[in-house]
Amino acid sequence: MSAVIDLRSDTVTRPSEGMRQAMASAEVGDDVFGEDPTVRRLEERVAALLGKEAALLCPSGTMANLIGVASATTPGEEVLVDSESHILHYELAGTAMIAGVQLRNFDAPSAGCPTPTQLESLRRLGDPDHEPRTALLCLEQSHNRRGGTVTPIAELRSAADAAHRMGLLVHLDGARLANAAASRGVPMAEFSACADSLTFSLSKGLGCPAGTLWVGSAEGRRRAHTWRKRLGGGMRQVGILAAAGLFALDHNLDRLPEDHRKARHLAEALQAASGLRVDTQLVQTNIVLLETSADATTIVERAKREGVLTVPFAPRTVRCVTHLDVSMEEVVAAAERLRRVFAA
Ligand SMILES: Cc1ncc(COP(=O)(O)O)c(C=O)c1O
Incomplete structure (x- = not known):
């Protein structure tokens, strides 16, 4: 067992030996010229897995979301996002600075x-002299700041249908789409069917060192490709990363329920602990939010001294995430250490 148990994020995983071997032996070419065969294979496989026409490998989820927003909007338009969405909180207002759109949150x-009624209440009157045109609805599954929660497919579909009736496109931030699908026991394509474009991360629960795919229509991919180049995201012999992605699809996708069991154990073990509150109903995937009575930063510092790494998520919220590189045994130990931290 490691002395330090790292529950900061599922992005802290290191590529396994098998993944490194797949990367080392990848067949590569210049992907800016569209000549990397491993990238092509990964893009085709992810598009098929998600039931879409095309995919585009990007360096990160932040860039892929920005590409998704920029290629579905025109500067001066408006994008609807949940008030707790990753795009709103953690992407440095890139959509405003670079895509030139306004984020309007609900x-x-x-x-x-959102519910269809909620979306309907956001409908603009259509006054072009005063109002921006609403062009896009962004969804997120699983939902990071809402504790890794997952919306039932039927609700997601009603929201997407309502958005489409209002003339909006739908983009889904699927950084943890694989976790969402695993938690519901449905194919990922059921989620992606609700969106016109989406992102799919390789570097969260799937354990790759980098890479997120933008996924959507063939026509959308052409616009996304232009945006990727504009943002400096064109990469050359990137089959090395694509090989990690293919390896992850073969080896790390089906094991995600294990991470969810670890998160559930952590939440249940801390349920009766003093100095915190954890809503186990919200623990549907690999994220556990701990509502603290003390300042979250102080708790995170104390936990670090006890050998558990976590992150402050809000003034009184600490986030823990389970992943490939933390065992159930370590999660059991982390829960013990965190109990002491909160009780202090
Ligand atoms: C929901 C969500 N979307 C997007 C991102 C951005 O991904 P990246 O860190 O690859 O830029 C993250 C990162 O944690 C995330 O949690």
Whole structure:
């Protein structure tokens, strides 16, 4: 067992030996010229897995979301996002600075997906002299700041249908789409069917060192490709990363329920601990939010001294995430250490 148990994020995983071997032996070419065969294979496989026409490998989820927003909008338009969405909180207002759009946020029910009525209430009057045109709805599944929660497919579909009726496109931030699908026991394509474009991360629960795919229509891919180049995201012999992605699809996708069991154990073990509150109903995937009575930064510092790494998520919220590189045994130990931290 490691002395330090790292529960900061599922992005802290290191590529396994098998993944490194796949990377080392990848067949590569210049992907800016569209000549990397491993990238092509990964893009085709992810597009098929998600039931879409095309995919585009990007360096990060932040860039892929920005590409998704920029290629679905025109500067001066408006994008609807949940008030707790990653795009709103953690992407440095890139959509405003670079895509030139305004984010308008709504406070969705618990898993971050608006109801059709809520969307309808956001409908603009269509006055072109005063109002921006609303062009896009962004969804997120699983929902990071809402504790890794997952919206039932039927609700997601109603929101997407309502958005489409209002003339909006739908983009889904699927950084943890694989976790969402695993938690519901449905194919990922059921989620992606609700969106016109989406992102799919390789570097969260799937354990790759980098890479997120933008996924959507063949026509959308052409616009996304232009945006990727404009943002400096064109990479050359990137089959090395694509090989890690293919390896992850073969080896790390089906094991995600294990991470969810670890998160559930952590939440249940801390349920009766003093100095914190954890809503186990929200623990549907690999994220556990701990509502603290003390300042979250102080708790995170104390936990670090006890050998557990976590992150402050809000003034009184600490986030823990389970992943490939933390065992159930380590999660059991982390829960013990965290109990002491909170009780202090
Ligand atoms: C929901 C969500 N979307 C997007 C991102 C951005 O991904 P990246 O760190 O690859 O830029 C993250 C990162 O944690 C995330 O949690």
